[in-house]
Amino acid sequence: MTEKKDKTTIILFSGDLDKAMAAFIIANGAAAYDHEVTIFFTFWGLNVLRKEESVPVKKGFLEKMFGWMMPKGAEKLGLSKMNMGGLGPKMIKHVMKKHNAMPLPQLIEMAKEQGVRLVACTMTMDLLGIKKEELMDGVELGGVAAYLGDATEGKVNLFI
């Protein structure tokens, strides 16, 4: 007989480095406290999951434009404040290194190892023209129904 675990769900709507870091720090913390954790990536949040390299997929013109303009993956994200044309993220990464804080790609790896589920929103993937092959491995696909199923049982539900 297994006890039912607490659930935590996070919708990551933002594609900003600072907000993505906050999401993964909370997710990893909750997983360490034995919560079942799911992060739902929607809109700009999908950029966190994109592979750095170009993946050859067929796209329409606007989808290509979106793909070209949006950052590709955790290393390329900007800050929600004080981005200063990319100087802000450099400064943050520098102080994180100095303080031995985990950078975002490592936070993502840790989340996967701890069994945090990463779910990409199929509806916004369609809109922004992002294909599954362009996302990192280990990502599930899901919609608003999957989110609500989890969140209704969640103790902690955040929109970031």
Place this chain on the structure above:
Amino acid sequence: MTEKKDKTTIILFSGDLDKAMAAFIIANGAAAYDHEVTIFFTFWGLNVLRKEESVPVKKGFLEKMFGWMMPKGAEKLGLSKMNMGGLGPKMIKHVMKKHNAMPLPQLIEMAKEQGVRLVACTMTMDLLGIKKEELMDGVELGGVAAYLGDATEGKVNLFI
């Protein structure tokens, strides 16, 4: 004897098209799953509810300025990212049409039909000088007490 329904509450603080769409997609999903859903519109989120046409109401100078500078209704909202002077919203609306995704005004109509309650925050209406006559029909007025009453019983409570 009726079973008590699950509750979902969303505070829509943002007046960005993408965030408003996310709010209404979640709200409509939750309503479809038979939740009682309330969206509280505060600060810039009030702009989502504004009528497109000017409504003759008495206002002070600063209230007129706010009214003139803020977008009037769902058709006029910008994006939180990649707004590019209005090009971004045009691109998003174009791909939504292509993928047969519901545009925001239709998502709002659907929410009303499903019984989602739309509550405008009276305190920020006062501050920004927005009168009830300037908001779309079917909107209720409420304050932080109304929100907390609902949210305390809510299974899913989000701030967007």
Place this chain on the structure above:
Amino acid sequence: MTEKKDKTTIILFSGDLDKAMAAFIIANGAAAYDHEVTIFFTFWGLNVLRKEESVPVKKGFLEKMFGWMMPKGAEKLGLSKMNMGGLGPKMIKHVMKKHNAMPLPQLIEMAKEQGVRLVACTMTMDLLGIKKEELMDGVELGGVAAYLGDATEGKVNLFI
């Protein structure tokens, strides 16, 4: 025998005046309804707690830069929208005064008087080089574990 109180937790990630006001209005409302309320300040949200005057503390170069570029305390915050180089906050403060709405510093005082706990995130304090002496009195320090402990029991958990 005491009844267990409802709990409300807010993560204030944003350092914008409008979002900070929203956080404190909800927190004060919840405290008035006899909830146990905690606000966790992380990333730019820490700026809300900074003292206006410079406090002599030892810092590295980047930490000094962050400290110099970020707003010092509730009086100096900008708006998330329509900041217009500081004109927006002036307009908001003006209409708040006209409508007898509490300005942010007073909302913070009221929160303290009502027993709302203000917790500064130690990890982001480290990253941004903010020392405890630079924060207003009555602020506790805590990490993601403290947050999760509270949020797991929270009825209303928001990320702002």
